[in-house]
Amino acid sequence: MRNFVNLNDLTKQEIMTLITTSLAYKNGELSVPKQTRYVANLFFENSTRTASSFQMAESKLGWQQIQVNPQTSSTQKGESLSDTLKTLGAIGVDAVVLRHHVNEWYVPLIAENSPLIPQLVNAGDGSGQHPSQSLLDLMTIYENFGHFSGLKIRIVGDLSHSRVARSNAEILNRLGAQVSFAGPREWYPTDFDQYGTYQEIDTGIEALDVLMLLRVQHERLADQDNVMFSETTYHQQFGLTHERYDRLQKTAIVMHPAPVNRGVEIADELVEADKSRIFTQMANGVYARIAILASLTEDKINDISID
Numbered sequence: 001m002r003n004f005v006n007l008n009d010l011t012k013q014e015i016m017t018l019i020t021t022s023l024a025y026k027n028g029e030l031s032v033p034k035q036t037r038y039v040a041n042l043f044f045e046n047s048t049r050t051a052s053s054f055q056m057a058e059s060k061l062g063w064q065q066i067q068v069n070p071q072t073s074s075t076q077k078g079e080s081l082s083d084t085l086k087t088l089g090a091i092g093v094d095a096v097v098l099r100h101h102v103n104e105w106y107v108p109l110i111a112e113n114s115p116l117i118p119q120l121v122n123a124g125d126g127s128g129q130h131p132s133q134s135l136l137d138l139m140t141i142y143e144n145f146g147h148f149s150g151l152k153i154r155i156v157g158d159l160s161h162s163r164v165a166r167s168n169a170e171i172l173n174r175l176g177a178q179v180s181f182a183g184p185r186e187w188y189p190t191d192f193d194q195y196g197t198y199q200e201i202d203t204g205i206e207a208l209d210v211l212m213l214l215r216v217q218h219e220r221l222a223d224q225d226n227v228m229f230s231e232t233t234y235h236q237q238f239g240l241t242h243e244r245y246d247r248l249q250k251t252a253i254v255m256h257p258a259p260v261n262r263g264v265e266i267a268d269e270l271v272e273a274d275k276s277r278i279f280t281q282m283a284n285g286v287y288a289r290i291a292i293l294a295s296l297t298e299d300k301i302n303d304i305s306i307d
Ligand code: CP
Pocket: 046, 047, 048, 049, 050, 051, 133, 257, 258, 259
C-alpha cells in the first residue's frame, strides 16, 4: 500500500485483513515484523492518543523516528506542506504520519506523484477522515462481536465536525451494520442519510449493540455556539446518563474516540464502567497502527495465515 489516507479507499476484504492482522498482533498470534525504516510524525493539530500510539507502534516495529515539530518547523516561515514533505523525502524519511486541520490535505500531495514525497499516513484531516481511529474502532467492535452484519450501532453527538463519525458511518454501513445517528439536529449532516437513519437518542436504545459517543468539538464550533452551549443541557438531552446506561442491554458496548468531556458526552463515572470500551480502544490503537504501518511496506494488504 503506497499511502494510508482513507479507509474507504480499501476493499472490504482488505479492511477485514487489517482488522484480523491487528487482533493477531494483540493476541500474540503474529509477531511484529522488525523493519529498518525512517518516519516523521507531523501533528499540525493537537493529539495525545494518535500521536503517542503511532510512536509506540513505530517503536515496536523498530522504525527510527525523525523529530520534526510543526510548531517550530519552517512551515512557520511559510514553507508549503509539499516542500516540507519533499525535504523530508530528500533526507531519507520513508513515511510521514500527518494530522492537519485542512480537509483532504493529502489529495494535492498524492496528485503531485513526486517520488520525493514519502508514504503518507493520515492521522486526521479536519472534519474529513480519521482512518487509523476508524480501524481501531472496527477492531474493538469485531473483538467483541466477531462480526459486523446486523449490529445495531448508534453514533451520537457532534456529527458535523467529527472525522471519526464520517469515517465510521461509511465503513460500518459497508460492512453490513445497521447504523443510526443521534444528537443535536443542527449537527446532523444530511448526507449521512446514505449511511443510516437519524433517531432520537432514546429510541430503541435497549436494542443497541454499540453506542458510540462523539466529543463536542468546541475548537470547531462558531464563537456564538460555544457561548450558547450548556454542558448540563447537552448531557441531559444527548449524553450517556446513568439512566440511559442502565437501559442498554448487558452485551452492549459504549465507545468514544476520546478525549472525553466527562459529564458532557458521558457521565464521569461511566467512562470506566463495565460496558465501556474507551480505554480498550486506546490499547487497540497501537496494534491497529502496527498493522497500518507494516502494510505500507507491502504492495497490497496480504492475507495472513495464523496457525
Ligand atoms: N482519538 C483521537 O484522535 O485522540 P487524539 O486527538 O488525542 O489523538
